[in-house]
Amino acid sequence: DAKTTQPPSMDCAEGRAANLPCNHSTISGNEYVYWYRQIHSQGPQYIIHGLKNNETNEMASLIITEDRKSSTLILPHATLRDTAVYYCIVRVYSGGGADGLTFGKGTHLIIQP
Amino acid sequence: DGGITQSPKYLFRKEGQNVTLSCEQNLNHDAMYWYRQDPGQGLRLIYYSQIVNDFQKGDIAEGYSVSREKKESFPLTVTSAQKNPTAFYLCASSPASGSLTDTQYFGPGTRLTVL
Numbered sequence: 001d002a003k004t005t006q007p008p009s010m011d012c013a014e015g016r017a018a019n020l021p022c023n024h025s026t027i028s029g030n031e032y033v034y035w036y037r038q039i040h041s042q043g044p045q046y047i048i049h050g051l052k053n054n055e056t057n058e059m060a061s062l063i064i065t066e067d068r069k070s071s072t073l074i075l076p077h078a079t080l081r082d083t084a085v086y087y088c089i090v091r092v093y094s095g096g097g098a099d100g101l102t103f104g105k106g107t108h109l110i111i112q113p
Numbered sequence: 114d115g116g117i118t119q120s121p122k123y124l125f126r127k128e129g130q131n132v133t134l135s136c137e138q139n140l141n142h143d144a145m146y147w148y149r150q151d152p153g154q155g156l157r158l159i160y161y162s163q164i165v166n167d168f169q170k171g172d173i174a175e176g177y178s179v180s181r182e183k184k185e186s187f188p189l190t191v192t193s194a195q196k197n198p199t200a201f202y203l204c205a206s207s208p209a210s211g212s213l214t215d216t217q218y219f220g221p222g223t224r225l226t227v228l
Contacts, residue, residue: 034216043117043203043219044156087155100146100171101217103155 003027003090009108018075020107022088025069032091033064034101035073037084044087044103047073083111116140117220119204124225126198134189134223136204144209145187146217149173150201159202162187163209191225198227 005023012018024033032051036044048055048062050071055062061074075082087106091099116139126132138145144163148156148171158171162181176195181187187206191198201224205217 041201041222041224043205043222046216046218049216100148100158100161101156103148103157105153105155 003102004088004104006086006088006104006107008105009110011110011112012075012078014080014111014113015077018078018082018109018111020073020075020086020088020109021070022073023070024088024090027068027090033062033068033071034089034091035060035062036087036089036101036103037082038087038106039081039084047086049091078109078111080111080113082109084109117204117206117218119202119220119223122221122223124223126225126227128227129193131193132191132198132225134191134202134204134225136187136189136220137185138187138204138206138220139185140206140218141184142206142208142218143184144207144215145181146205146207147171147177147179147187147189148203148205150203150222156203159189198225200225 032049034049035047038044048060050062064071085106085108087103089101118137120135146161147159150156157173159177160179162168165184168179168181178190201222203222204220207215207217
């Protein structure tokens with residue numbers, strides 16, 4: 001049972017910022033939001049994660065709303081190589097040091113030339 | 114894909130045969146995972162292991178078996194009991210420090226086709 005909701009697909013023009021939304025209205029106070037992406041027929045690649053503050057790294061920015069019920073992943077200058085399926089994941093922490101990630105169907109982001 | 118290798122990339126087997134998928138990591142990670150992905154779907158957890166000689170069932174463990182004799186290796190056997198084995202299989206590892214900020218890193222995957 002996915003705890004997140006994402007649009008199935010989005011288009012973005014090359015060079016523009018790609019903004020990918022994710023709803024996670026039932027998120028708990030100790031759950032992080034993770035983003036991964038998967039290029040066709042490859043393993044998923046970690047992008048970024050956050051708890052409640054906005055985060056930025058060399059790949060992307062993560063904006064989390066104040067109530068934490070939704071977030072947006074921002075790719076500031078999308079390139080054709082950013083075409084992939086993007087997964088928003090709420091981390092269910094088992095406390096045992098290792099636990100699986102629950103992947104939904106994600107958003108298929110297509111960067112148009 | 115970092116330091117996680119999966120081999121082979123493509124694998125074909127006849128129905129009724131067991132097949133073992135390889136996963137090796139040189140990241141010194143304690144935890145390793147196996148996921149299955151069907152076309153157009155997200156990943157589903159098969160098994161995971163927090164430490165050598167220990168492993169736990171995931172959401173869809175039926176028809177699969179694993180072993181963790183070495184920290185670097187976590188092979189997955191798809192048995193004849195698995196009704197729909199054709200899928201894309203992904204291995205991952207993480208430090209398993211117990212922190213919520215633990216990140217899983219994935220291998221390139223093995224695409225298994227059962228004829």
